[in-house]
Amino acid sequence: xxxxxxxxxxxxxxxxxxxxxxxxxxxxxxxxxxxxxxxxxxxxxxxxxxxxxxxxxxxxxxxxxxxxxxxxxxxxxxxxxxxxxxxxxxxxxxxxxxxxxxxxxxxxxxxxxxxxxxxxxxxxxxxxxxxxxxxxxxxxxxxxxxxxxxxxxxxxxxxxxxxxxxxxxxxxxxxxxxxxxxxxxxxxxxxxxxxxxxxxxxxxxxxxxxxxxxxxxxxxxxxxxxxxxxxxxxxxxxxxxxxxxxxxxxxxxxxxxxxxxxxxxxxxxxxxxxxxxxxxxxxxxxxxxxxxxxxxxxxxxxxxxxxxxxxxxxxxxxxxxxxxxxxxxxxxxxxxxxxxxxxxxxxxxxxxxxxxxxxxxxxxxxxxxxxxxxxxxxxxxxxxxxxxxxxxxxxxxxxxxxxxxxxxxxxxxxxxxxxxxxxxxxxxxxxxxxxxxxxxxxxxxxxxxxxxxxxxxxxxxxxxxxxxxxxxxxxx
Ligand code: ADP
Numbered sequence: 068x069x070x071x072x073x074x075x076x077x078x079x080x081x082x083x084x085x086x087x088x089x090x091x092x093x094x095x096x097x098x099x100x101x102x103x104x105x106x107x108x109x110x111x112x113x114x115x116x117x118x119x120x121x122x123x124x125x126x127x128x129x130x131x132x133x134x135x136x137x138x139x140x141x142x143x144x145x146x147x148x149x150x151x152x153x154x155x156x157x158x159x160x161x162x163x164x165x166x167x168x169x170x171x172x173x174x175x176x177x178x179x180x181x182x183x184x185x186x187x188x189x190x191x192x193x194x195x196x197x198x199x200x201x202x203x204x205x206x207x208x209x210x211x212x213x214x215x216x217x218x219x220x221x222x223x224x225x226x227x228x229x230x231x232x233x234x235x236x237x238x239x240x241x242x243x244x245x246x247x248x249x250x251x252x253x254x255x256x257x258x259x260x261x262x263x264x265x266x267x268x269x270x271x272x273x274x275x276x277x278x279x280x281x282x283x284x285x286x287x288x289x290x291x292x293x294x295x296x297x298x299x300x301x302x303x304x305x306x307x308x309x310x311x312x313x314x315x316x317x318x319x320x321x322x323x324x325x326x327x328x329x330x331x332x333x334x335x336x337x338x339x340x341x342x343x344x345x346x347x348x349x350x351x352x353x354x355x356x357x358x359x360x361x362x363x364x365x366x367x368x369x370x371x372x373x374x375x376x377x378x379x380x381x382x383x384x385x386x387x388x389x390x391x392x393x394x395x396x397x398x399x400x401x402x403x404x405x406x407x408x409x410x411x412x413x414x415x416x417x418x419x420x421x422x423x424x425x426x427x428x429x430x431x432x433x434x435x436x437x438x439x440x441x442x443x444x445x446x447x448x449x450x451x452x453x454x455x456x457x458x459x460x461x462x463x464x465x466x467x468x469x470x471x472x473x474x475x476x477x478x479x480x481x482x483x484x485x486x487x488x489x490x491x492x493x494x495x496x497x498x499x500x501x502x503x504x505x506x507x508x509x510x511x512x513x514x515x516x517x518x519x520x521x522x523x524x525x526x527x528x529x530x531x532x533x534x535x536x537x538x539x540x541x542x543x
Pocket of ligand 1 (some may be wrong): 210
């Protein structure tokens with residue numbers, strides 16, 4: 068753990084193991100922190116806040132540039148740790164580290180533009196000004212699927228804003244967090260500004276974040292169920308919150324789309340990170356006239372995908388995070404098949420060629436999926452693409468919006484008017500139009516409905532860590 072600028076063990080002296088999801092082997096042991104360690108980290112963050120919040124935007128900017136440089140210098144080390152601990156192919160891990168570092172570059176620039184306002188006053192002898200102030204100490208809880216960039220997407224804007232932070236990373240990927248913090252340390256971030264508490268059991272750390280009055284902002288990325296629990300808890304002290312939760316993205320292939328281009332797109336986005344992404348397509352609505360061409364191209368590409376260790380350059384798809392994830396995917400596939408779905412390809416665990424020790428599942432396509440199947444509503448978080456055929460008579464927008472989630476959606480069409488109608492009608496926060504990567508550090512990322520609250524990245528991302536303060540001055 069990293070508290071007050073120093074690497075430290077847990078007060079209770081406990082440790083827990085981090086394992087490789089491709090082989091089941093233990094990689095290392097990590098301090099197993101609890102309430103006392105979290106309080107210690109908040110103490111450090113409180114001490115540091117007094118001076119850090121008084122630095123100028125230019126001073127903070129300079130430090131953020133240094134973090135960007137140190138993350139770039141450590142890119143290979145970070146990526147290798149990620150492939151070993153999280154499982155994604157090395158190329159994808161390198162991309163994630165770069166994406167993660169880019170938040171520091173972007174907020175190093177943006178922090179110099181957190182302008183306030185002067186506001187016309189109703190009285191001649193009155194003046195109004197509006198300033199932004201850092202909200203204070205931030206508790207950040209991060210997931211395992213993007214174990215580096217989900218930390219930096221929070222830490223970069225938070226410290227740019229003048230806040231200090233305590234991060235609790237996911238229990239499956241603590242080493243990625245440790246490596247990320249080494250870059251923070253090398254860049255010379257002052258002690259206490261960023262702190263890391265690793266823990267096997269997240270609940271006690273979360274409880275301290277909720278109950279300690281000094282934590283004024285809670286930022287969370289993870290499941291909707293845990294997000295709701297934390298939102299209820301944060302209400303007690305009316306903490307500022309942002310939540311980036313689950314998704315159930317529709318991927319729409321319109322009558323006028325090019326089915327081959329759409330199939331190439333969906334292969335890239337659906338199996339990214341073995342389907343373990345909140346923006347992963349979870350319902351593929353394909354116009355009936357396009358189904359054969361789309362499925363033909365899609366299946367032939369999926370069947371060529373090789374699963375295995377992310378260190379093997381020929382591997383395109385890594386393991387799932389754990390056994391429970393494999394079981395969930397398998398349960399959804401079996402349920403769909405029992406209710407009449409057609410298996411186009413895949414549909415089983417992978418245990419041959421030494422994969423039995425890891426958590427592997429074949430990239431899978433299901434056709435003829437209907438709303439009665441679990442996969443139509445439950446987030447899959449795995450390598451399964453459920454295809455739903457639709458007709459001209461169907462209300463496509465109503466079907467696509469029929470979910471409690473509202474994070475990402477994708478549309479393939481060659482008609483500008485169709486693109487615009489769907490862009491405007493879809494109740495999702497991030498929409499790719501003939502594009503499978505509608506994300507960038509400069510673009511606000513976040514969802515509607517039960518996919519969350521607030522945005523990360525872009526100018527909106529730093530406002531999540533700033534309070535608004537208005538001054539009314541009388542000249543009398
Ligand atoms: P997933 O099911 O994808 O692992 P979770 O929501 O369980 O998603 O995990 C996301 C993050 O939330 C992880 O860092 C995890 O440790 C943390 N977490 C899970 N349960 C709690 C809790 N009760 N309090 C605080 N954090 C939690």
